Amino acid sequence: MGTRVPLSRRSLLKSAGGVALLAGIGAPAIVRAQSDVIRIGHLTPRTGFLGPLGEYGVMAIDLAVEELNAAGGVNGRKIELLKEDSVNPQTASTKAERMIERDKVACIIGEISSASCLTIAQVAQRNKTLYVNTGGNSDALRGADCKKFMFHVESQNSMYVKSVGRSFLNAGLVKGKSWYSLTADYAFGHDLLKVAKRFMESNGGKFAGDELVPTDATDFSAYLLKIRSAKPDLVVLNLAGNQITNFLKQYAEFGLTFPVGGFGFDTALAWAAGKGNFVGTWPVVWHHLIDTPGSKAFVGAFTKKYGKPPENQAWGDYIAMKIVAQSMNELKTPDSAKLIEHWEKGAKFDLLKTRPGYFRASDHQLMHEMYAVTALPADQVKNQWDIFTSSGPVPGPNEDLEVIASTKDEASCTFA
Structure with a gap:
């Protein structure tokens, strides 16, 4: 056996393994997190009385990510979607925390329960990470409970x-x-x-x-x-x-x-x-009967993939993913603060309807037909x-x- 030569800190850092050793995590995780992929968290109820709607949201965001990755992803990086059943407000909060702190997601999309939306938003606000609500309707989420890091594709009550x-x-x-x-x-x-x-x-x-x-x-x-x-x-x-x-x-x-x-x-x-x-x-x-080219394309792709047309919850999760990806590509960054600034300035988005929509700066509600x-x-x-x-x-x-x-x-x- 040859003589063991101690590694200097500089030589250790030259290798991905050395970086991983110092960081306390595996090298592939670092490389993937920093270069190859951009992670998006998706939380929505898939069980209980809201479960049937949540499943449409999951199918739709899967389709959106599939289409986006086929078109080059976000700034050349593949989108990696992390999906969880939010179950209830307490579980939603715990899973949101884990997605942000452990999995390092760029943003979280989803939810249907207004109560769960609030707990996710509290975690997102604390961690300064973007959250896009696709199913919670409560006016209070746009009023007394509004958060700087929460936006709403779903309409308010x-x-x-x-x-x-x-x-x-x-x-x-x-x-x-x-x-x-x-x-x-x-x-x-x-x-x-x-x-x-x-x-x-x-x-x-x-x-x-x-x-x-x-x-x-x-x-x-x-x-x-x-x-x-x-x-x-x-x-x-x-x-x-x-x-x-x-x-x-x-x-x-x-x-x-x-x-x-x-x-x-x-x-x-x-x-x-x-x-x-x-x-x-x-x-x-x-x-699914809206007569616009965008809606017809979405309905056709969804029906081909799943054997049935999308419903309105599917539209919410699909369009939210498309808005997020479009904005990240335009700004060339997934940074939450930059996205918020962009949206608050009145950026317009194709919503598959007869005219584009925008987020209202005062409460982050999407204005649309x-x-x-x-x-x-x-x-x-x-x-x-x-x-x-x-x-x-x-x-x-x-x-x-x-x-x-x-x-x-x-x-x-x-x-x-």
């Missing part, structure tokens, strides 16, 4: 209410009318009910009743009996996830015929309810996907995008 509220006004279902509402008993539902009541009261209507519904409720018979007795002019659902599907199926079984509508909605839930069960008018951020969809009568439904008709874009082409968003009086944001 005010945008949902004001969009579909136009349809209710046109149909004469507001002034002098009474509504009966069922509301999911968690942050999203409470916030949505507050916004819905503000809309109703400002337009001359009242509530015949409103009920808070546990998120694990599956039997709605007790609520349906109360609705039958109250005889409302409109049954309003501020529910979430598969609660909406279960309610609509049971509503049909009870044979109730009061008009139905809602302020929060996902097209996957209409598909799950099916022909004859899905009724009413609902707001959506996007749907929405739609109101109305269920087709059962005898007009030709397949399991195309079960509704749609309004044109809301706001209309000659209106400012911000007319459907919250005003400063309704939800005021002050960044720390």
